[in-house]
Amino acid sequence: MPELPEVETIARTLRQAGPIGQSIIGQRIEGAQLLWERTLVTPSPAEFKRRIVRQSIEDVSRRGKYLVLKLSHDVLLIHLGMSGDLLIEIDSQAPEGHVRMRLNFEGGYRLCFNDPRKFGRVWLTSEPQAVLAKLGPEPLSPSFTSEDLYQRLQPRNRQIKPLLLDQTFIAGLGNIYADEALHLAKIHPLTIASTLDIKQAERLWHSIRQVLEEGIQRNGASIDWVYRGGDFQNYFQVYHRTGETCPVCGTTIERIIVGQRSTHICPTCQPLKHAGQV
């Protein structure tokens, strides 16, 4: 579930009031359990517990696909991987089945990192920039302009879709929103980035922001057995719609593999222009 809109939705949810009426902001961590050690990148499990207990959560934010929990003395970075989610549980609830890390607060409730596939990772660090600095621009930031995008595309002789998934190029896009943005921009995913002209770059910039904003507005997408309440999946134009018709032109949507990832396109809206063609 976790691309930028899903992570943003989780950050907003955690900031708001929880099931017993309060936000996790301001809560003090009374205990911590690490149920799958490889979830933790740094520090060691022993130091993690020693160090996180008695710190309070002061703020929750997001950078790319990372959740950023500001604590009293450290920052807790959480990357949800492919299947991660953060849940608030209270003592009376049946625990989720795949909790990898748990932080206990006063009053019998806890923040649980649920992650069936174990691809998620957590860092407890006083230097979050060591992890976050490599990320590309934040696509919804006012400082990220279409001109910036065009300038970044120019030197790159790569297929545009794998480039959009490269978090050092731009932060937050994943397979769903990359496919949706390229369809909206009418750009074929195999197009070489450096061949995009200024008009196409502007369209792509607009499309990226539009699909991410709509995703956030709809609280993200919920597909398969992982469900957290968002409904953007009901508004997909191409993603997961192989064999169905393009809402724009009615052509049958195709599934191809690009950079080893499933990729969904409308062959009419997103023609692939070869060198020499116009």
Add this chain to the structure above:
DNA sequence: CACGAGACCTGTTCGC
């Protein structure tokens, strides 16, 4: 720099 293959994981769905 760019790309593909393989690894890390579990669970669901598909196809025969």
Add this chain to the structure above:
DNA sequence: TGCGAACAGGTCTCGT
């Protein structure tokens, strides 16, 4: 029905 294959919202590392 059963069983293996394919597939899944991500990212890292290695070899070419």
